[in-house]
Amino acid sequence: MPATAKICGLSTAPTLDAAIAGGASHIGLNFFAPSPRYVAPDQARALAERMPGHVRRVGVFVDPDDELLAATAGTLDAIQLHKTAPDRIAAIRARFGRETWAVVAVKTRADLDNAARVAGAADLILYDAKTPDGAKLPGGMGVRFDWSLLDGFRHPLRWALSGGLDAGNVGEAIRRTGAPLIDVSSGVETAPGVKDVDKIAAFLQRVASL
């Protein structure tokens, strides 16, 4: 089965259209205010209206409160949760009825123990690189983790791979890990938060060619 791709942190119509035209299976809308990719709920709603139903809309959140989730869930097919405790992930899933993605931040093999902790709470695990201590963002920093950590790992749920991917390394990432779904943000940008239609097209072409 060929891998599919999520283009994360889209905030403009032309870049969203490039992701759709290039064959992205998912797009990410970021609701973490300190992020350079932040979109307000109204802006997200307008972007979502441009999208065909087969492209899944994923909201990106960092330990969100119910108020933010209530303001955005209507726009979304899935909720992606960074830095959120397993019991809170389960509560969000039960309350909002959306496919729920738990992010497992990885730097060492021990970090993969968190996959088992979220297995009963979420629908999908997104393995992402742990960002440096003190970093402003828990994702979207172009940091890659050692993919060999996933060698032989028994994934307790459906899963996806993220962290430092770009058109030049995504082929190796998929070959090495067997990831069924891959996620990219800064690898298709010219500066933090500035997506590039040509980079989006090149990335998606590369994934489609594998």
Ligand SMILES: O=C(O)c1ccccc1NCC(=O)[C@H](O)[C@H](O)COP(=O)(O)O
């Ligand atoms: O991208 C952000 O600004 C961000 C902020 C806060 C939480 C998560 C964030 N991004 C999450 C993603 O899903 C990214 O696509 C993922 O971390 C990979 O990013 P990159 O390494 O830049 O491709």
